[in-house]
Amino acid sequence: MPRKKKSHKYDIAGPSRRGLVRAIDGAAALDCSGINALSPKCKSTEAAYTRDFFYVGxxxxxxxxxxxxxFTGQMYVEKLTPLxxxxxxxxxxxMSAGVPSGTVWLNTPDxxxxxxxxxxxxxxxxxIVDITGNGRSGQNDVAAFPLRFGSTDNITQDGFTAPELSAHPYPQASGHDKWPGSGVRGDxxxxxxxxxxxxxxxxSTNQELSMRAxxxxxxxxxGESVTFCHSGSCQYTVLLADACPDLIRASVNLEPTCLPFQSLLGDPAGPDKGRLPxxxxxxxxxxxxxxPPIASAAELRPVEVGVDxxxxxxCFLQAAGNGTAVRHTLPQVxxxxxVMYTASASPHVTYxxxxxxxxxxxxxPYEWTKLSDVGIAGNGHFFFLETNNLEIAAVVEADLQKLRAS
Structure with a gap:
């Protein structure tokens, strides 16, 4: 008895239609953007390397x-070696600020x-490290490392991915156009x-002490290395420069949130100007x-400088000059x-x-590169994830080569 031919769901369209639909199906199956990259059919765009991990401290x-x-206060570290x-x-x-963990340095969200x-x-x-008390570094001792949320959807939109849509933006936010996608919840x-x-x-005290160690x-x-930090993690690289400077060739700071004596959060037009000590x-x-050495932070006597x-x-700087106070330097740091980099449409361009x-x-000693000064515009705070992230990486790498030659 002849074998019954299996029906195909595309048979009604005829052979040409079947080929077209299969081609479309194949293209859809190979969409490897964003989370689709988890499919076994998708090939990674990441570099070829060997990977080791360990915990230190x-x-x-x-x-x-x-x-x-x-065991607590340990730091997770991944070692990536080019093949x-x-x-x-x-x-x-x-080092990341810990809002995303160290994974933020790997592939981008898209x-x-x-x-x-x-x-x-x-x-x-x-x-690549996960800072202590964060991500894979763990929070075994919840008394020493009590947890709080990393960021809400509104904070992420207004500060990182879509500042141009904020109700109370800084003027430069209107130029932000490099985040992949709309930058809003649901995208x-x-x-x-x-x-x-x-x-x-x-x-923050335990965080800094454990990160220093x-x-x-x-x-x-x-051995002697170049440290990279972004945002809040730049407090930790300052601490390392203070504690073990001979082990650091240079400190690369991507929009460092180590703003002297203050935090700037929220609406700059609000009653507190979005500012907290x-x-x-x-x-x-x-x-x-x-x-000269100080016995307490109060001896730095910060005062506001400039029109806000x-x-x-x-800014807040030490009260120094005209005989009013001693200016204290940071000889270890x-x-x-x-080396500092600031994007043109990030909140950091304002401070x-x-x-x-x-x-x-x-x-x-420092070098400060505003990305707009090297012809790169439209970036926000997470510029190393944005659509031109590799263009910016090339700028940083060129500067590293100058350090190597010096």
């Missing part, structure tokens, strides 16, 4: 169970190549980015090595070149000059 502390201990071999002098150590792959392909040994790229945001510790322990193993030691919440506007915020002024006041 931390120690045993008593648990809530009598006679038993837990083609390392041909650059200094390893790169990438599944384009990230900065880790870019620098691996350029021949660098790359290390798949935004949702993928928001899903990557993890809880943070609310204890774990960070220097890592560098003592790795913060970082009493200038760049940090915990002590730095000042000269939404486009250019006033000054041993490490401070990163305050970081530069305090670096100058404390005797720390």
């Amino acid at each position: 931390g120690d045993y502390v008593a648990s809530t169970v009598p006679g038993q201990s837990i 083609t071999g390392v041909n650059q002098t200094y390893p790169l150590v990438f 599944n384009r190549k990230g900065w880790a792959s870019y620098f691996v392909e350029a021949g660098y040994q790359v290390y 798949p790229v935004f949702d993928a980015f928001q899903a990557s945001i993890v809880p943070l510790t609310a204890n 774990a960070g220097c322990a890592l560098l003592s193993i790795v 913060s970082r009493p030691y200038g760049f940090t919440n915990t002590p730095l090595t000042y000269d 506007t939404p486009a250019l915020r006033s 000054a041993k490490v070149p401070f 990163d000059h305050c970081v530069a002024l305090y670096l100058n006041q404390t005797g720390v």
